[in-house]
Amino acid sequence: MDNQNWKILKFLQQNSRMSNAEIGRRIGMSSPAVAERIKKMEDAEVIEGYTTFVSPFEVGYQLKALVTLRAFMGMLKPFLEKVKTYDEVVNCYRITGNENIVMEVVLKNQKHLEAFIDQLIIYGETKTQIVLSHVVKHSEVKPLNKKH
Amino acid sequence: MDNQNWKILKFLQQNSRMSNAEIGRRIGMSSPAVAERIKKMEDAEVIEGYTTFVSPFEVGYQLKALVTLRAFMGMLKPFLEKVKTYDEVVNCYRITGNENIVMEVVLKNQKHLEAFIDQLIIYGETKTQIVLSHVVKHSEVKPLNKKH
DNA sequence: GGTGAAAGCATCTGGTG
């Protein structure tokens, strides 16, 4: 992970559809060299994949929320299986503390939110925080600063 | 947003570097037709961008946490400006309720976490939840189900 | 939305330091 690799990752994080040739032009390298470096980062799982951001709002999801779950005894495991099947859940984290789970969910409206939360009551107690705005959106991963 | 567009979005969300020609082959459409549909979804901001997932762990960030902030009176606005400058913050949401902000942060180690939280004390009270695992990871946005 | 030509790109090969 030298400086050239970080430059490649910077461009790929900003626009993963940028061609290897264009990346090469910007960092002073031939396109086969760029391709080879990308391949190695994929193999090393530094690069986990390439995706497209779809605006939930533009396709009809008017609400975004963070839903926290404090699972009932014995219900965490079944929930961890079930959560994969919910279309509304964009991200789900297992966390330390009194609460076990935080989910980022997209929903059509209040009624949809109500229906979604109703599904969860068998698994535990929930807390819902409506997202008002996305202040920092998928900021790039940057090289670790030495001072830390 | 017909069914063909949703198929294109499905492939692009799974692998944004897939060529238009390959997408076209899979959905029975020519590559110029695919290109035109993608362009229109970009213009309509249905597609917000294309990115690469970089594994924070593989590049030296051993810890992930959700940090919640309850801002002191008058400190929310300055914080909303400041948060954009933190390399550790991957996502930051403004939310409803007692607490104002939830951040997803990546950190080198406990010491780095301590230093990060120390930076926040002037803005408000914090709560930290360490992420144990990422149960659902950037699940695709899917078409809204009619029943909701 | 398809087709076909031209330009551009990815990928493989062989060769250099």
Added chain:
DNA sequence: CACCAGATGCTTTCACC
């Protein structure tokens, strides 16, 4: 081992239908 340059097959792009 990382890189470059040239050759080949795909891809993108733009004209036109």
